[in-house]
Amino acid sequence: xxxxxxxxxxxxxxxxxxxxxxxxxxxxxxxxxxxxxxxxxxxxxxxxxxxxxxxxxxxxxxxxxxxxxxxxxxxxxxxxxxxxxxxxxxxxxxxxxxxxxxxxxxxxxxxxxxxxxxxxxxxxxxxxxxxxxxxxxxxxxxxxxxxxxxxxxxx
Numbered sequence: 001x002x003x004x005x006x007x008x009x010x011x012x013x014x015x016x017x018x019x020x021x022x023x024x025x026x027x028x029x030x031x032x033x034x035x036x037x038x039x040x041x042x043x044x045x046x047x048x049x050x051x052x053x054x055x056x057x058x059x060x061x062x063x064x065x066x067x068x069x070x071x072x073x074x075x076x077x078x079x080x081x082x083x084x085x086x087x088x089x090x091x092x093x094x095x096x097x098x099x100x101x102x103x104x105x106x107x108x109x110x111x112x113x114x115x116x117x118x119x120x121x122x123x124x125x126x127x128x129x130x131x132x133x134x135x136x137x138x139x140x141x142x143x144x145x146x147x148x149x150x151x152x153x154x155x
Contacts, residue, residue: 036144042105042118045136045146049091049103057092058085065146073151100125106133114140119155 045064051057061084065071071078071087078087095101102125109118115138122132134153138146 038109038111038116041116042109046103046105046120048088050096061085066141069146071149116140
């Protein structure tokens with residue numbers, strides 16, 4: 001898969017975030033077969049990070065990402081199911097299991113062609129105080145599965 005330079009990514013991200021009316025148009029042929037609704041994809045994505053059962057988490061990762069899918073956050077990256085599982089498991093153990101938090105997708109996920117953006121929030125398991133807010137910028141394939149996942153936080 002060709003690499004996207006950071007200038008092009010910033011330009012694409014600006015367009016998605018600046019033109020919500022276009023981003024809401026889910027009639028694009030990309031992803032019509034599955035995960036058409038961006039909020040549904042956002043909810044499923046966030047559920048992976050909350051999932052305590054390793055097998056269910058592994059199955060959810062393989063349902064959401066393509067086999068060689070990529071995830072980038074700060075100076076880290078993960079490529080492929082094994083590295084994605086390690087990344088998600090590490091976040092789950094630190095933030096959910098050990099620190100007693102949960103993640104949720106904020107309302108308002110948007111889509112423009114093969115890009116989905118949404119904000120996520122980390123909250124205490126039994127509370128509604130947002131501790132951290134992040135932004136996901138996902139590039140999906142024709143089946144609605146994640147090719148590349150750029151995570152920004154705080155957002």
